[in-house]
Amino acid sequence: MSIVKAIFITGGASGIGRAAARLFASRGWRVGIADVNEAGLAETAGEIGGMAQRHTLDVRDRDGWVRALDAFTQTSGGRLDVLFNNAGVAQGGPLADAPFDEIDRVVAINLVGVMNGAKIGHPYLKRTPGSCLLNTASASAIYGSAGLAPYSASKFGVRALTEALDGEWSADGIRVRDLVPGFIDTPLLTGTVTGSNQSIREVVTGRGLELTSAEAVAEAAWAAVHGDRIHTYVGPTARRMAFAARWMPGRLRKMMRGGPGREV
Numbered sequence: 001m002s003i004v005k006a007i008f009i010t011g012g013a014s015g016i017g018r019a020a021a022r023l024f025a026s027r028g029w030r031v032g033i034a035d036v037n038e039a040g041l042a043e044t045a046g047e048i049g050g051m052a053q054r055h056t057l058d059v060r061d062r063d064g065w066v067r068a069l070d071a072f073t074q075t076s077g078g079r080l081d082v083l084f085n086n087a088g089v090a091q092g093g094p095l096a097d098a099p100f101d102e103i104d105r106v107v108a109i110n111l112v113g114v115m116n117g118a119k120i121g122h123p124y125l126k127r128t129p130g131s132c133l134l135n136t137a138s139a140s141a142i143y144g145s146a147g148l149a150p151y152s153a154s155k156f157g158v159r160a161l162t163e164a165l166d167g168e169w170s171a172d173g174i175r176v177r178d179l180v181p182g183f184i185d186t187p188l189l190t191g192t193v194t195g196s197n198q199s200i201r202e203v204v205t206g207r208g209l210e211l212t213s214a215e216a217v218a219e220a221a222w223a224a225v226h227g228d229r230i231h232t233y234v235g236p237t238a239r240r241m242a243f244a245a246r247w248m249p250g251r252l253r254k255m256m257r258g259g260p261g262r263e264v
Helices: 015-026 038-051 062-075 100-126 149-168 200-206 214-226 236-247 249-258
Strands: 006-010 030-035 052-056 082-085 132-136 175-181 231-234
Touching: 006 015, 006 062, 006 100, 015 030, 015 038, 015 082, 015 214, 030 038, 030 062, 038 052, 052 062, 062 100, 082 100, 100 132, 100 149, 132 149, 132 214, 149 175, 175 214, 175 236, 214 231, 231 236
Parallel strands: 006 030, 006 082, 030 052, 082 132, 132 175, 175 231
Antiparallel strands: none
């Protein structure tokens, strides 16, 4: 009898999470999707049918994590082959103008939420041979993005956590990976930049940075959980920024200072 592998995806109501759920389900995996957006979860589940199980989850809620993972692994025969820590929020604008509650929210969801998933998910992953923790970082974890300081800081933390756990969890047989995508064309970019009438999408594209599709990130997620790279760069913006950070740091620094219209 063939084994049906299982993946649990946070942020499954839209964007990268929805695209990954569709892709893994299409390749025969059992999929658990979690989000605070119940309507979005229902839409995702409707697209992928019987291989999906929905869980209403705020990644800041540690008890909620336990309930969701217990419920999901009861239906998967105890398996958790991949825990995809993908949920995140964006907040744009100068740090000096950002309300403290927005700063706290970004850090709590993007970084502490990922730590919650990693710590609480560890025993489930440890029980599944060949399992993988996959985290969503960002090109903002390559070089801090002016106008996205709390977001960049949270994603640098995700990248550091991935590297640390890759070392810690090797003895447990758990592979730890992250995705480092450029700016993704998802609803997150519709948010308004603090102190401005521009959306985050307008600021990003104004700097000459391309948007990457959620479907491209989903394919990268599949490659990451089946490959050996700790960091998987996704899209031209991420790859250019990684190259510039290593070989042209001065130019990258000027681009981040220069505002709209400056390219890496």
